[in-house]
Amino acid sequence: MQLWLIPIFPLAGFLINGLFGKRFSKGLVNVFAIGAVLLSFAWVLKTISGLGDLTSPYTEHYFTWIQSGAFTINWDFSADRLTEVMLLVVTGVGLLIHIYSIGYMAHEHGPHHGGYYRFFSYMNLFMFFMLVLVLGANYLVLFVGWEGVGLSSYLLIGFYFTKKFATDAGNKAFIVNRIGDFGFSLAMFYIVKTFGTLDFNSVFSRAAGIPESTLTLIGLLLLVGATGKSAQIPLYVWLPDAMAGPTPVSALIHAATMVTAGVYMTARSWPIYTHAPAALETIAVIGIATAFFAATIGMAQNDIKKVFAYSTVSQLGYMFVGVGVGAFSTGIYHLVTHAFFKALLFLGSGAVIHSLSGEQDLRNMGGLRTKIPWTFWTMVCAWIAISGVPLTSGFFSKDAILLAAYQHAPWIYWVGTITAGITAFYVSRAMFLTFFGSYRGHEHHIHESPAVMTLPLAVLALLSLAGGYLFPVPAFLSNLFPPMEEVENSSLMAISVAFGLGGIALAYLMYAVKPALADSFVSGIKGLYTLVYNKYFVDEIYDATVVKPLVGGSRWVLWRGVDVGIIDGLANGIATASRGVGGVLRLVQSGNIRSYAAWVVFGSVALMVALGMLAGGAR
Amino acid sequence: MDAFIVITIIKLLVIAFVLLTAVAYLQWVERKVIAHIQVRPGPYRVGPHGLLQPLADVIKLVTKEGLLPSYVNRPLYLFAPFIAVAMALLSIAVIPFGPTITVAGYSTWMQLTDLNIGVLFILAVSSMGVYGIALAGWSSNNKYALLGGLRSSAQMISYELPLALAIVSPLLLSNTLSLRDLVGSQAGDIFHWNILKLPFPQIVSFIIFVIAAFAETNRIPFDLPEAENELVAGFHTEYSSMKFASFFMAEYLNMVTVSAMATLLFLGGWEAPWPAAYGSSLVPTVIFAIAGLIAFYHASNPPHKLDRYTFAATGVIFLIIAAIFLAPIVQSWLLPLFWFLAKTGLILFVFIWIRGTLPRFRYDQLMGFAWKFLFPVAMLNLLVTSFLVAWRS
Amino acid sequence: MDVVLFLIFAFIAVVAAINVVVQTHPIASAVSLIGVMGSLAILYLLLGAEFIAVAQVIVYAGAVMVLFIFVIMLLNAGAEVKRGRSLLVQLLGAPLLIALLGLLAYFVQRIFPRNVTVHFGGFTGGSAQAIGRALFTTYLLPFEVISLLILIAILGAIVLGRKELD
Amino acid sequence: MTQVPISWFLTLSAVLFALGVAGFLFRRSIITVFMSIELMLNAVNLSFVTFAYEYKQVNGHLFTFFVMVVAAAEAAVGLAIILTVFKNRATLNIDDMDSMKD
Incomplete structure (x- = not known):
């Protein structure tokens, strides 16, 4: 089926725009960038229709990448139904966001700051690596994509590299991801040690015969990698800062695709996890903790993108819960629907920011409902979807997770349900503050975004509403993952829906009907609010416990002590000694060629004398 | 063994005598041809139509005082003309003039010696010929001579490359390095000659060869080493009498050699252009007969009084020669010799003809022409030829 | 003979x-x-x-x-010009040379x-044909390498001979 | 005895080689030194060809061939270097070329 064609188009787009984009007009850049993703999407569709039923994975071998003794790593791509789902999400949502970016980035220019072509070449590079990640048939190829998306994420977060906070955010994302990747690498080493291969098929088919302790260790190490990439506790801190990048980047990378890589990877590794229940349990706990924790922070944020960033962290927590309770397909289901409505939320907020010429603070918005109706109505779709209003896509996926969680452990269900209420509350808060009430800012030229931006919004709005029916992911993936019990529990469903609607109502009361109520409520729980507003001081704690000691240790012990004292001392000592010896040998180097020749002749004479004596002795 | 040595000595003497006479007369022919191109009679005083002019020249050069300038590097100054003429004569040794002949029971080749690497031998010897000119230029201790010598060595090194490359293509077609076998491979009609042989006619390499040969022999339009208006007389400024004559002789001998080479490599050597069955053996007879008749015609209305007799005598001689060509005993070796000499003479005539028509190159043009035009074209031709030869086999 | x-x-x-x-x-x-x-x-x-x-x-x-x-x-x-400075060669040159020749x-x-x-x-194995055959079979790789060497030498000579280089 | 002992050829090669070394050691003109190197190479070539005769193999000839080609390349580059050196220093004395000392 030529799977390699899928990622090769964005790579070509990246190379063309990256190498020659400087000379291209914006239109030409668009043609290559969008065209690459469009071709890729088209090829995905053709592949999926061509692969048909796909009960067993379809693998294509390209070349042997690493060969060392019996250990071989091939550059293989494979496709099963999970891959197909991911391919559709990545290329489909990616295509919409690329189109949207034409409008959003239209005002970017200049070689230093904007670099229109730079943006699109990075986006294409990201698409390439993300597709490699999804298509890879073994952990190492997956890891190539994994690191590649990290690189493109870094490049795009630091897109405005003349601003310090952007580059800092890029560095932070990169470094925090390194910690996760460290765990991932260790996991791969263990897999190689245990299985002797990194190939998915052979690893998974043999997982049943491996001791549980080993599998738990591998599972936990993989989880470390997943928490880094998918922004789970304790490595979630980079994601909110990553909003420094342009909004389409936030939508594509930090909401819809890259951050779900951790979920994808853990779901992909389900044969390992099913034999390591402890690791699976850890995933569920971390997921639900992250979901709740991030949701509470989301309530107190004033930056519209920060709200959605914490919302993303929280929703990713849901996906982990889905995976962690053993309902792998529900996690993927939520991944898909979340990609629709969260991308829509980000793109909508981007449209808001765009129409307000860069304003991001909720306190300076308000009453935009009539001024930018397209944006408003599309965002409403996302709003009700994320809030779990019945019959929207978010409702189905979230409910599936919560039901599975209830079967696994009821307390997870209850925490999840409360979180759902909180989620509905803070998203509604953001919506009310943005679109209702009266306008509190200074901007006078509020304008609706161009069609090239609103059209993707409309498509995503449709998907947010109807995505639950259109893509019945659990049914589609049912033969891939271990079967789950089909449960219908309408009371539990009703409870979670009630929590969601309650959250919306509360937000309506506090931010639309009586705005003063919110302020008085905040002043009532001032201590708690400060704690939440400052994100539980997690960044500060990390700074004090990890960053400061590391920097200090590096400076005083490693630099002054080890580097200057021992290593430099050693090197300088060797150099001094060599110079002394060289000073003696220099007398031989007279610079006179004839002297050198005499030495050569002397050497050959000596050699011949020695040879003659040896030969004589031998006789 | 003894017979071999005797025959070789006889051949040596014959070839040396004929060749040196021919060279002397080549000079006469050149003067005559150029004179006629310039519409003047040329040498006319010594002998009928100046026919004895070469003899007079030889006598003049031999009896002239041999000057030995005081400032020259004497050993090399004396050695240089010797090298020049020796190398020119050496290459004649391997050139075959015709097939095997049988005289008084002994059969031998019309060739001094046959090497199975004859072509390489000629290349080697001709590359040594540079020394004569370069050393002459240097040992004269004269700036014009030095510049002439420098120019000639640079020119000859440069043009040796396209020359060698042009030679390789016909060698590929013939698949031998022996000059005798080379002719053997071109036997038949004109379409078996390398210049027209399939799969790839060597017209281009023939032209390159001739151009490079002009440069190798320092002939117009490539006679930069002896450009008299820039360098007085170039490398032989300081030479006189027989030493000067040696250089002169070497140049004409080299002309003969390269013409013979061109004949052997491209024009089928002594092979007739079409088979004897279709009357090619009658061609010399016809030519000489016509020449004799023309001579008789001129004798009947002579421009000068004496011509009545000289023309008549010439006509008789021509008719006798025409008759000799009909004799079956001599035909076997006289016909190949005729064809060989006719082709070589044709190329020699081209040499003279071009001297009478073309101006001289500028020095940088000369070098640029060799490196930037001739060399790539020769290379391309070689590539195509070798590809086609490989394709065919 | x-x-x-x-x-x-x-x-x-x-x-x-x-x-x-x-x-x-x-x-x-x-x-x-x-x-x-x-x-x-x-x-x-x-x-x-x-x-x-x-x-x-x-x-x-x-x-x-x-x-x-x-x-x-x-x-x-x-x-x-006689302007030697190599003491080593003056002292040891001739003996070394004689020793080298003697040993050889x-x-x-x-x-x-x-x-x-x-x-x-x-x-009689040294004909052009024999050498050519060996050159294009056994010694093909050295032959190609050496042609590359010649090319490099040509380029080097051209670069060294350029007027701008001082 | 009309045949030449093979050791004569090798001795001739040794003598030529030693003469090349002598030229390298005792001559001061860089061009002559260079020519001495060529002399040494020629001496070695002679022994290659001699060995080829002794073993009745063509390999020695090929070595000689390669040595020749390398020598030609070396001459082209070496003489270009000599020209450049002369252009910059106006000297051909090899003892004046010692700036690699420090």
Whole structure:
């Protein structure tokens, strides 16, 4: 089926725009960038229709990448139904966001700051690596994509590299991801040690015969990698800062695709996890903790993108819960629907920011409902979807997770349900503050975004509403993952829906009907609010416990002590000694060629004398 | 063994005598041809139509005082003309003039010696010929001579490359390095000659060869080493009498050699252009007969009084020669010799003809022409030829 | 006959080689070296290496030495100046040289007995055809590499000879 | 005895080589030194061809061939270097070329 064609188009787009984009007009850049993703999407569709039923994975071998003794790593791509789902999400949502970016980035220019072509070449590079990640048939190829998306994420977060906070955010994302990747690498080493291969098929088919302790260790190490990439506790801190990048980047990378890589990877590794229940349990706990924790922070944020960033962290927590309770397909289901409505939320907020010429603070918005109706109505779709209003896509996926969680452990269900209420509350808060009430800012030229931006919004709005029916992911993936019990529990469903609607109502009361109520409520729980507003001081704690000691240790012990004292001392000592010896040998180097020749002749004479004596002795 | 040595000595003497006479007369022919191109009679005083002019020249050069300038590097100054003429004569040794002949029971080749690497031998010897000119230029201790010598060595090194490359293509077609076998491979009609042989006619390499040969022999339009208006007389400024004559002789001998080479490599050597069955053996007879008749015609209305007799005598001689060509005993070796000499003479005539028509190159043009035009074209031709030869086999 | 030929040309080669070393003027050395090469070519013929003999004349005598003479003429190099500074060579040069020659001759005489002899026609494998065949089969890779080397040498010479380079 | 002992050829080669070394050691003109190197190469070539005769193999000839080609390349580059050196320093004395000392 030529799977390699899928990622090769964005790579070509990246190379063309990256190498020659400087000379291209914006239109030409668009043609290559969008065209690459469009071709890729088209090829995905053709592949999926061509692969048909796909009960067993379809693998294509390209070349042997690493060969060392019996250990071989091939550059293989494979496709099963999970891959197909991911391919559709990545290329489909990616295509919409690329189109949207034409409008959003239209005002970017200049070689230093904007670099229109730079943006699109990075986006294409990201698409390439993300597709490699999804298509890879073994952990190492997956890891190539994994690191590649990290690189493109870094490049795009630091897109405005003349601003310090952007580059800092890029560095932070990169470094925090390194910690996760460290765990991932260790996991791969263990897999190689245990299985002797990194190939998915052979690893998974043999997982049943491996001791549980080993599998738990591998599972936990993989989880470390997943928490880094998918922004789970304790490595979630980079994601909110990553909003420094342009909004389409936030939508594509930090909401819809890259951050779900951790979920994808853990779901992909389900044969390992099913034999390591402890690791699976850890995933569920971390997921639900992250979901709740991030949701509470989301309530107190004033930056519209920060709200959605914490919302993303929280929703990713849901996906982990889905995976962690053993309902792998529900996690993927939520991944898909979340990609629709969260991308829509980000793109909508981007449209808001765009129409307000860069304003991001909720306190300076308000009453935009009539001024930018397209944006408003599309965002409403996302709003009700994320809030779990019945019959929207978010409702189905979230409910599936919560039901599975209830079967696994009821307390997870209850925490999840409360979180759902909180989620509905803070998203509604953001919506009310943005679109209702009266306008509190200074901007006078509020304008609706161009069609090239609103059209993707409309498509995503449709998907947010109807995505639950259109893509019945659990049914589609049912033969891939271990079967789950089909449960219908309408009371539990009703409870979670009630929590969601309650959250919306509360937000309506506090931010639309009586705005003063919110302020008085905040002043009532001032201590708690400060704690939440400052994100539980997690960044500060990390700074004090990890960053400061590391920097200090590096400076005083490693630099002054080890580097200057021992290593430099050693090197300088060797150099001094060599110079002394060289000073003696220099007398031989007279610079006179004839002297050198005499030495050569002397050497050959000596050699011949020695040879003659040896030969004589031998006789 | 003894017979071999005797025959070789006889051949040596014959070839040396004929060749040196021919060279002397080549000079006469050149003067005559150029004179006629310039519409003047040329040498006319010594002998009928100046026919004895070469003899007079030889006598003049031999009896002239041999000057030995005081400032020259004497050993090399004396050695240089010797090298020049020796190398020119050496290459004649391997050139075959015709097939095997049988005289008084002994059969031998019309060739001094046959090497199975004859072509390489000629290349080697001709590359040594540079020394004569370069050393002459240097040992004269004269700036014009030095510049002439420098120019000639640079020119000859440069043009040796396209020359060698042009030679390789016909060698590929013939698949031998022996000059005798080379002719053997071109036997038949004109379409078996390398210049027209399939799969790839060597017209281009023939032209390159001739151009490079002009440069190798320092002939117009490539006679930069002896450009008299820039360098007085170039490398032989300081030479006189027989030493000067040696250089002169070497140049004409080299002309003969390269013409013979061109004949052997491209024009089928002594092979007739079409088979004897279709009357090619009658061609010399016809030519000489016509020449004799023309001579008789001129004798009947002579421009000068004496011509009545000289023309008549010439006509008789021509008719006798025409008759000799009909004799079956001599035909076997006289016909190949005729064809060989006719082709070589044709190329020699081209040499003279071009001297009478073309101006001289500028020095940088000369070098640029060799490196930037001739060399790539020769290379391309070689590539195509070798590809086609490989394709065919 | 073979002995006579060998002795004549070996004698010429040695005398010319001594001349290369003894002559103070480069051009005299160069002409002597051409003499060495020419006589070596004859000895190659004696050893049955006809292609190598011709290549010796074409490449060494006809091209390399022409270059030498060309450069000598271009630089107008005169007789060399006696201005040595190498004490080592002055003291040790001659003894070392005699030792080298003595050892080489000793090894040759000891290792190669006199019963292996050379006569003209004793070996006929050195034809152009044989060499070409070996060159394009066994020695194809060295042949290609060496053509690359020539290309690099041409480029190097051109770069070094450029006027802008000082 | 009309045949030449093979050791004579090798001795001739040794003598020529030693003369080349002598030229390298005792001559001061860089061009002559260069020519001495060529002399040494020629001496070695002679022994190659001699060995080829002794073993009746063509390999020695090929070595000689390669040595010749390398020598030609070396001459081209070496003479270009000599020209450049002369252009910059106006000297051909090899003892004046010692700037690689420090």
